[in-house]
Protein backbone atom coordinates (compact mmCIF):
# COMPACT_ATOMS: atom_id res chain seq x y z
CA UNK A 1 0.00 0.00 0.00
CA UNK A 2 2.39 2.61 -1.26
CA UNK A 3 1.51 6.21 -2.13
CA UNK A 4 -1.68 6.63 -4.14
CA UNK A 5 -1.10 6.47 -7.88
CA UNK A 6 -0.28 9.67 -9.65
CA UNK A 7 -3.53 11.32 -10.68
CA UNK A 8 -4.29 12.42 -14.20
CA UNK A 9 -3.48 16.10 -14.53
CA UNK A 10 -5.80 16.88 -17.47
CA UNK A 11 -3.03 19.20 -18.66
CA UNK A 12 -3.75 21.59 -15.77
CA UNK A 13 -1.27 23.22 -13.40
CA UNK A 14 0.02 21.19 -10.43
CA UNK A 15 -1.50 21.11 -6.94
CA UNK A 16 -0.14 22.45 -3.68
CA UNK A 17 3.16 20.86 -2.69
CA UNK A 18 1.66 20.25 0.77
CA UNK A 19 -1.15 18.15 -0.65
CA UNK A 20 1.31 16.26 -2.80
CA UNK A 21 3.37 15.47 0.32
CA UNK A 22 0.54 13.70 2.17
CA UNK A 23 -1.48 10.58 1.57
CA UNK A 24 -4.99 9.47 2.42
CA UNK A 25 -4.68 7.87 5.87
CA UNK A 26 -3.86 4.17 6.02
CA UNK A 27 -6.99 3.65 8.13
CA UNK A 28 -9.24 5.03 5.39
CA UNK A 29 -7.35 3.14 2.68
CA UNK A 30 -7.68 -0.19 4.47
CA UNK A 31 -11.30 0.61 5.32
CA UNK A 32 -12.10 1.53 1.69
CA UNK A 33 -10.46 -1.63 0.40
CA UNK A 34 -12.39 -3.69 2.96
CA UNK A 35 -15.72 -2.16 2.01
CA UNK A 36 -15.15 -2.81 -1.67
CA UNK A 37 -14.19 -6.47 -1.05
CA UNK A 38 -16.92 -8.95 -0.16
CA UNK A 39 -17.02 -10.71 3.21
CA UNK A 40 -14.14 -8.82 4.84
CA UNK A 41 -14.29 -8.36 8.61
CA UNK A 42 -13.02 -4.89 9.36
CA UNK A 43 -11.39 -4.11 12.69
CA UNK A 44 -9.80 -1.03 11.17
CA UNK A 45 -11.72 2.13 12.04
CA UNK A 46 -12.48 3.25 15.61
CA UNK A 47 -16.26 3.40 15.26
CA UNK A 48 -18.03 2.09 18.40
CA UNK A 49 -20.63 -0.60 17.72
CA UNK A 50 -23.22 0.96 20.06
CA UNK A 51 -26.13 3.16 19.07
CA UNK A 52 -26.17 6.75 20.31
CA UNK A 53 -28.13 6.72 23.62
CA UNK A 54 -31.88 7.34 23.32
CA UNK A 55 -31.84 10.34 25.66
CA UNK A 56 -29.39 12.02 23.28
CA UNK A 57 -31.45 11.24 20.19
CA UNK A 58 -34.62 12.43 21.92
CA UNK A 59 -32.98 15.76 22.76
CA UNK A 60 -32.05 16.17 19.09
CA UNK A 61 -35.60 15.33 17.96
CA UNK A 62 -37.00 17.75 20.50
CA UNK A 63 -34.71 20.56 19.30
CA UNK A 64 -35.74 19.85 15.71
CA UNK A 65 -39.44 19.95 16.63
CA UNK A 66 -38.86 23.32 18.24
CA UNK A 67 -37.17 24.58 15.04
CA UNK A 68 -33.93 25.24 16.88
CA UNK A 69 -31.76 23.40 14.38
CA UNK A 70 -32.37 25.00 11.00
CA UNK A 71 -29.98 27.91 11.15
CA UNK A 72 -26.28 28.58 11.66
CA UNK A 73 -25.47 28.86 15.33
CA UNK A 74 -22.88 31.07 16.96
CA UNK A 75 -19.52 29.79 15.71
CA UNK A 76 -18.07 29.01 19.16
CA UNK A 77 -21.03 26.71 19.89
CA UNK A 78 -24.32 27.50 21.58
CA UNK A 79 -24.20 28.95 25.09
CA UNK A 80 -25.86 26.04 26.98
CA UNK A 81 -23.41 23.59 25.41
CA UNK A 82 -20.39 25.67 26.32
CA UNK A 83 -21.73 26.03 29.86
CA UNK A 84 -22.27 22.26 30.04
CA UNK A 85 -18.68 21.76 28.86
CA UNK A 86 -17.28 24.21 31.44
CA UNK A 87 -19.09 22.31 34.22
CA UNK A 88 -18.01 18.92 32.90
CA UNK A 89 -14.38 20.00 32.62
CA UNK A 90 -14.41 21.12 36.23
CA UNK A 91 -16.13 18.00 37.54
CA UNK A 92 -14.57 15.26 35.45
CA UNK A 93 -11.20 16.72 34.48
CA UNK A 94 -10.27 19.17 37.23
CA UNK A 95 -9.86 21.87 34.54
CA UNK A 96 -11.04 25.31 35.58
CA UNK A 97 -12.23 27.31 32.56
CA UNK A 98 -14.64 29.97 31.38
CA UNK A 99 -16.87 29.58 28.37
CA UNK A 100 -14.73 32.04 26.33
CA UNK A 101 -12.03 29.36 26.39
CA UNK A 102 -14.19 26.73 24.70
CA UNK A 103 -14.74 26.16 20.99
CA UNK A 104 -17.21 23.47 19.95
CA UNK A 105 -15.85 21.85 16.79
CA UNK A 106 -16.91 19.53 13.98
CA UNK A 107 -15.52 16.49 15.77
CA UNK A 108 -12.24 16.57 17.65
CA UNK A 109 -10.42 16.29 14.34
CA UNK A 110 -11.52 19.72 13.14
CA UNK A 111 -10.43 21.26 16.42
CA UNK A 112 -7.02 19.63 16.11
CA UNK A 113 -6.50 20.96 12.59
CA UNK A 114 -7.53 24.45 13.69
CA UNK A 115 -5.06 24.28 16.59
CA UNK A 116 -2.15 23.17 14.40
CA UNK A 117 -2.90 25.84 11.79
CA UNK A 118 -3.08 28.48 14.50
CA UNK A 119 0.20 27.53 16.17
CA UNK A 120 2.55 26.41 13.44
CA UNK A 121 4.71 28.10 10.81
CA UNK A 122 6.54 25.93 8.25
CA UNK A 123 9.80 26.73 10.01
CA UNK A 124 8.60 25.45 13.39
CA UNK A 125 8.97 21.98 14.85
CA UNK A 126 6.31 19.96 16.63
CA UNK A 127 7.14 16.99 18.83
CA UNK A 128 4.75 14.07 18.60
CA UNK A 129 4.97 11.22 21.11
CA UNK A 130 4.64 8.08 19.03
CA UNK A 131 3.10 5.68 18.13
CA UNK A 132 0.32 8.23 17.77
CA UNK A 133 -3.03 8.76 16.02
CA UNK A 134 -2.18 8.79 12.29
CA UNK A 135 -4.35 11.83 11.53
CA UNK A 136 -2.35 13.94 14.01
CA UNK A 137 0.74 13.24 11.93
CA UNK A 138 -0.92 14.18 8.64
CA UNK A 139 -2.52 17.29 10.12
CA UNK A 140 0.75 18.52 11.60
CA UNK A 141 2.45 17.87 8.27
CA UNK A 142 -0.14 20.03 6.53
CA UNK A 143 0.36 22.85 9.05
CA UNK A 144 4.15 22.57 8.71
CA UNK A 145 3.94 23.03 4.95
CA UNK A 146 4.64 19.38 4.18
CA UNK A 147 7.39 18.80 6.76
CA UNK A 148 7.11 15.82 9.13
CA UNK A 149 6.78 16.35 12.87
CA UNK A 150 9.61 15.33 15.20
CA UNK A 151 8.80 11.84 16.44
CA UNK A 152 9.74 10.88 19.99
CA UNK A 153 8.93 7.18 20.36
CA UNK A 154 7.79 5.77 23.67
CA UNK A 155 9.69 2.73 24.93
CA UNK A 156 7.86 -0.55 24.37
CA UNK A 157 8.20 -2.91 27.33
CA UNK A 158 6.43 -6.06 28.50
CA UNK A 159 4.49 -3.80 30.86
CA UNK A 160 3.38 -1.36 28.17
CA UNK A 161 4.66 1.85 26.58
CA UNK A 162 6.76 4.17 28.70
CA UNK A 163 7.82 7.80 28.24
CA UNK A 164 11.56 8.45 28.32
CA UNK A 165 11.75 12.10 29.47
CA UNK A 166 15.42 12.32 28.54
CA UNK A 167 14.66 11.36 24.96
CA UNK A 168 11.85 13.90 24.89
CA UNK A 169 14.02 16.70 26.19
CA UNK A 170 16.80 15.84 23.75
CA UNK A 171 14.38 16.28 20.85
CA UNK A 172 13.59 19.88 21.84
CA UNK A 173 15.29 22.55 19.72
CA UNK A 174 14.93 26.33 19.52
CA UNK A 175 12.33 25.77 16.81
CA UNK A 176 10.12 23.44 18.85
CA UNK A 177 6.68 24.94 19.42
CA UNK A 178 4.69 22.19 21.08
CA UNK A 179 4.43 18.64 22.34
CA UNK A 180 1.47 16.63 21.07
CA UNK A 181 0.14 13.34 22.39
CA UNK A 182 -3.09 11.49 23.03
CA UNK A 183 -4.02 10.15 26.42
CA UNK A 184 -5.34 7.42 26.50
CA UNK A 185 -3.49 6.67 23.33
CA UNK A 186 -4.64 5.52 19.95
CA UNK A 187 -3.09 3.10 18.79
CA UNK A 188 -1.17 1.71 21.79
CA UNK A 189 -3.84 1.94 24.49
CA UNK A 190 -1.24 3.65 26.68
CA UNK A 191 -2.44 5.74 29.62
CA UNK A 192 0.05 8.38 30.76
CA UNK A 193 0.77 8.23 34.48
CA UNK A 194 0.76 11.34 36.63
CA UNK A 195 4.56 11.07 36.89
CA UNK A 196 4.96 10.97 33.11
CA UNK A 197 2.62 13.92 32.65
CA UNK A 198 4.59 15.88 35.22
CA UNK A 199 7.74 15.25 33.17
CA UNK A 200 6.02 16.59 30.05
CA UNK A 201 4.89 19.60 32.11
CA UNK A 202 8.42 20.18 33.39
CA UNK A 203 9.92 20.07 29.89
CA UNK A 204 7.19 22.31 28.43
CA UNK A 205 7.80 24.91 31.16
CA UNK A 206 11.57 24.76 30.90
CA UNK A 207 11.55 25.25 27.10
CA UNK A 208 8.45 27.45 26.85
CA UNK A 209 6.41 24.99 24.77
CA UNK A 210 2.70 24.53 24.23
CA UNK A 211 1.18 21.18 25.14
CA UNK A 212 -1.54 19.69 22.97
CA UNK A 213 -3.38 16.99 24.83
CA UNK A 214 -5.90 14.87 22.90
CA UNK A 215 -8.18 13.24 25.48
CA UNK A 216 -10.89 11.87 23.23
CA UNK A 217 -10.78 8.47 25.04
CA UNK A 218 -10.83 10.02 28.52
CA UNK A 219 -13.47 7.67 29.97
CA UNK A 220 -12.06 4.36 28.75
CA UNK A 221 -9.35 3.28 31.18
CA UNK A 222 -8.98 -0.24 32.57
CA UNK A 223 -7.73 -2.08 35.63
CA UNK A 224 -8.53 0.79 37.98
CA UNK A 225 -6.39 3.37 36.18
CA UNK A 226 -7.17 7.05 36.63
CA UNK A 227 -7.27 9.68 33.89
CA UNK A 228 -5.30 12.87 34.51
CA UNK A 229 -5.93 15.84 32.24
CA UNK A 230 -2.79 17.82 31.49
CA UNK A 231 -4.60 21.17 31.79
CA UNK A 232 -5.57 20.29 35.37
CA UNK A 233 -1.96 21.01 36.38
CA UNK A 234 -2.36 24.73 37.07
CA UNK A 235 1.24 25.59 36.12
CA UNK A 236 0.55 24.62 32.49
CA UNK A 237 -3.18 25.41 32.20
CA UNK A 238 -2.45 28.49 30.04
CA UNK A 239 -0.10 26.73 27.67
CA UNK A 240 -2.15 23.55 27.26
CA UNK A 241 -4.70 23.07 24.52
CA UNK A 242 -6.96 20.13 25.29
CA UNK A 243 -9.15 18.36 22.79
CA UNK A 244 -12.19 16.31 23.80
CA UNK A 245 -15.32 15.03 22.10
CA UNK A 246 -18.53 13.07 22.32
CA UNK A 247 -17.78 10.72 19.38
CA UNK A 248 -16.22 7.97 21.45
CA UNK A 249 -17.60 8.61 24.94
CA UNK A 250 -21.25 8.55 23.84
CA UNK A 251 -20.97 6.55 20.63
CA UNK A 252 -21.77 9.63 18.55
CA UNK A 253 -19.18 9.46 15.77
CA UNK A 254 -21.77 10.35 13.14
CA UNK A 255 -22.93 13.50 14.90
CA UNK A 256 -19.51 15.16 14.63
CA UNK A 257 -19.10 17.13 17.84
CA UNK A 258 -15.80 17.78 19.60
CA UNK A 259 -14.55 20.66 21.69
CA UNK A 260 -11.28 22.30 22.58
CA UNK A 261 -10.09 24.33 25.54
CA UNK A 262 -7.35 26.95 25.31
CA UNK A 263 -6.49 30.19 27.04
CA UNK A 264 -8.80 33.04 25.98
CA UNK A 265 -6.34 34.78 23.66
CA UNK A 266 -5.46 31.55 21.93
CA UNK A 267 -9.11 30.48 21.67
CA UNK A 268 -9.97 33.74 19.90
CA UNK A 269 -7.15 33.08 17.40
CA UNK A 270 -8.05 29.41 16.87
CA UNK A 271 -11.58 30.63 16.20
CA UNK A 272 -10.40 32.37 12.99
CA UNK A 273 -9.41 29.01 11.51
CA UNK A 274 -12.46 27.22 12.90
CA UNK A 275 -14.73 29.87 11.36
CA UNK A 276 -12.98 29.55 8.01
CA UNK A 277 -13.30 25.77 8.07
CA UNK A 278 -16.86 25.15 9.25
CA UNK A 279 -18.62 28.42 10.25
CA UNK A 280 -20.27 26.59 13.16
CA UNK A 281 -20.78 23.05 14.41
CA UNK A 282 -23.99 21.31 13.26
CA UNK A 283 -26.91 22.78 15.20
CA UNK A 284 -28.85 19.53 15.80
CA UNK A 285 -25.74 17.74 17.03
CA UNK A 286 -25.02 20.49 19.55
CA UNK A 287 -28.37 19.80 21.25
CA UNK A 288 -27.47 16.12 21.37
CA UNK A 289 -24.11 16.97 22.92
CA UNK A 290 -25.79 19.02 25.69
CA UNK A 291 -27.95 16.02 26.60
CA UNK A 292 -24.94 13.70 26.45
CA UNK A 293 -22.65 15.85 28.58
CA UNK A 294 -25.29 16.85 31.15
CA UNK A 295 -26.78 13.34 31.26
CA UNK A 296 -26.02 10.33 33.45
CA UNK A 297 -22.77 8.44 33.01
CA UNK A 298 -24.34 4.98 32.94
CA UNK A 299 -24.07 4.56 29.17
CA UNK A 300 -20.35 5.35 29.29
CA UNK A 301 -19.96 2.76 32.05
CA UNK A 302 -21.88 0.21 30.01
CA UNK A 303 -19.62 0.82 26.99
CA UNK A 304 -16.53 0.59 29.16
CA UNK A 305 -17.60 -2.73 30.71
CA UNK A 306 -18.22 -4.13 27.27
CA UNK A 307 -14.83 -2.88 26.02
CA UNK A 308 -13.23 -4.67 28.96
CA UNK A 309 -14.81 -7.93 27.77
CA UNK A 310 -13.71 -7.24 24.21
CA UNK A 311 -10.18 -6.47 25.37
CA UNK A 312 -10.20 -9.87 27.06
CA UNK A 313 -11.27 -11.51 23.80
CA UNK A 314 -8.29 -9.87 22.09
CA UNK A 315 -5.91 -11.17 24.76
CA UNK A 316 -7.38 -14.68 24.44
CA UNK A 317 -7.34 -14.89 20.64
CA UNK A 318 -3.97 -13.21 20.15
CA UNK A 319 -2.59 -15.51 22.84
CA UNK A 320 -3.18 -18.41 20.44
CA UNK A 321 -0.19 -17.50 18.25
CA UNK A 322 3.49 -17.30 19.06
CA UNK A 323 4.10 -14.84 16.21
CA UNK A 324 3.20 -11.77 18.28
CA UNK A 325 4.26 -9.84 21.35
CA UNK A 326 1.79 -7.55 23.11
CA UNK A 327 0.78 -6.16 26.47
CA UNK A 328 -2.74 -5.50 27.75
CA UNK A 329 -3.99 -2.10 26.59
CA UNK A 330 -4.44 0.31 29.50
CA UNK A 331 -7.12 2.45 27.87
CA UNK A 332 -8.98 3.45 24.67
CA UNK A 333 -10.11 0.48 22.54
CA UNK A 334 -7.11 -0.54 20.49
CA UNK A 335 -4.52 -3.27 20.86
CA UNK A 336 -1.18 -2.88 19.10
CA UNK A 337 0.67 -6.20 18.83
CA UNK A 338 4.19 -6.43 17.46
CA UNK A 339 5.27 -9.09 14.99
CA UNK A 340 8.23 -11.03 16.36
CA UNK A 341 9.68 -11.38 12.85
CA UNK A 342 10.39 -8.28 10.75
CA UNK A 343 7.54 -7.70 8.30
CA UNK A 344 6.44 -5.02 5.85
CA UNK A 345 3.36 -4.14 7.88
CA UNK A 346 1.80 -2.07 5.05
CA UNK A 347 2.09 -4.91 2.57
CA UNK A 348 0.86 -7.42 5.14
CA UNK A 349 -2.23 -5.35 6.02
CA UNK A 350 -3.14 -5.09 2.37
CA UNK A 351 -2.49 -8.77 1.76
CA UNK A 352 -4.68 -9.74 4.72
CA UNK A 353 -7.68 -7.82 3.40
CA UNK A 354 -7.53 -9.83 0.21
CA UNK A 355 -6.27 -13.20 1.43
CA UNK A 356 -7.43 -13.47 5.05
CA UNK A 357 -10.62 -11.40 4.80
CA UNK A 358 -9.68 -9.15 7.70
CA UNK A 359 -8.89 -5.42 7.69
CA UNK A 360 -6.38 -4.12 10.25
CA UNK A 361 -4.26 -0.97 10.21
CA UNK A 362 -0.49 -1.20 9.57
CA UNK A 363 1.55 0.06 12.52
CA UNK A 364 3.84 2.25 10.38
CA UNK A 365 0.93 4.64 9.89
CA UNK A 366 1.32 5.74 13.53
CA UNK A 367 4.85 7.13 13.29
CA UNK A 368 8.21 6.03 14.73
CA UNK A 369 7.98 2.92 16.89
CA UNK A 370 4.83 1.77 15.09
CA UNK A 371 6.68 -0.21 12.43
CA UNK A 372 6.29 -3.97 12.57
CA UNK A 373 3.02 -3.66 14.49
CA UNK A 374 -0.61 -3.84 13.56
CA UNK A 375 -3.53 -1.97 15.12
CA UNK A 376 -6.63 -3.93 16.02
CA UNK A 377 -9.74 -2.01 17.07
CA UNK A 378 -11.92 -3.73 19.63
CA UNK A 379 -14.94 -1.46 19.71
CA UNK A 380 -16.74 -3.95 17.46
CA UNK A 381 -19.40 -6.49 18.54
CA UNK A 382 -17.93 -9.59 20.19
CA UNK A 383 -18.76 -12.05 17.38
CA UNK A 384 -17.29 -9.79 14.69
CA UNK A 385 -14.23 -9.12 16.82
CA UNK A 386 -13.59 -12.81 17.49
CA UNK A 387 -14.05 -13.72 13.83
CA UNK A 388 -11.62 -10.99 12.71
CA UNK A 389 -9.03 -12.00 15.31
CA UNK A 390 -9.31 -15.67 14.37
CA UNK A 391 -8.81 -14.89 10.68
CA UNK A 392 -5.75 -12.79 11.54
CA UNK A 393 -4.20 -15.41 13.81
CA UNK A 394 -4.84 -18.22 11.33
CA UNK A 395 -3.21 -16.19 8.56
CA UNK A 396 -0.09 -15.23 10.44
CA UNK A 397 0.31 -18.73 11.88
CA UNK A 398 0.44 -20.02 8.32
CA UNK A 399 2.42 -17.26 6.62
CA UNK A 400 4.84 -15.77 9.16
Ligand SMILES: Cc1ncc(COP(=O)(O)O)c(C=O)c1O
Pocket residue numbers: 046106107108109110133182186214216244245246247248253256257258
Ligand atom coordinates in the same frame (compact mmCIF):
# COMPACT_ATOMS: atom_id res chain seq x y z
C1 LIG B 1 -6.90 10.13 19.25
C2 LIG B 1 -8.03 10.63 18.45
N1 LIG B 1 -8.28 11.94 18.44
C3 LIG B 1 -9.29 12.47 17.74
C4 LIG B 1 -10.12 11.67 16.98
C5 LIG B 1 -11.20 12.33 16.20
O1 LIG B 1 -12.47 12.02 16.67
P1 LIG B 1 -13.74 12.87 16.26
O2 LIG B 1 -13.35 13.78 15.16
O3 LIG B 1 -14.78 11.89 15.86
O4 LIG B 1 -14.11 13.63 17.51
C6 LIG B 1 -9.91 10.28 16.95
C7 LIG B 1 -10.76 9.40 16.13
O5 LIG B 1 -10.49 8.25 15.89
C8 LIG B 1 -8.84 9.75 17.71
O6 LIG B 1 -8.59 8.45 17.75
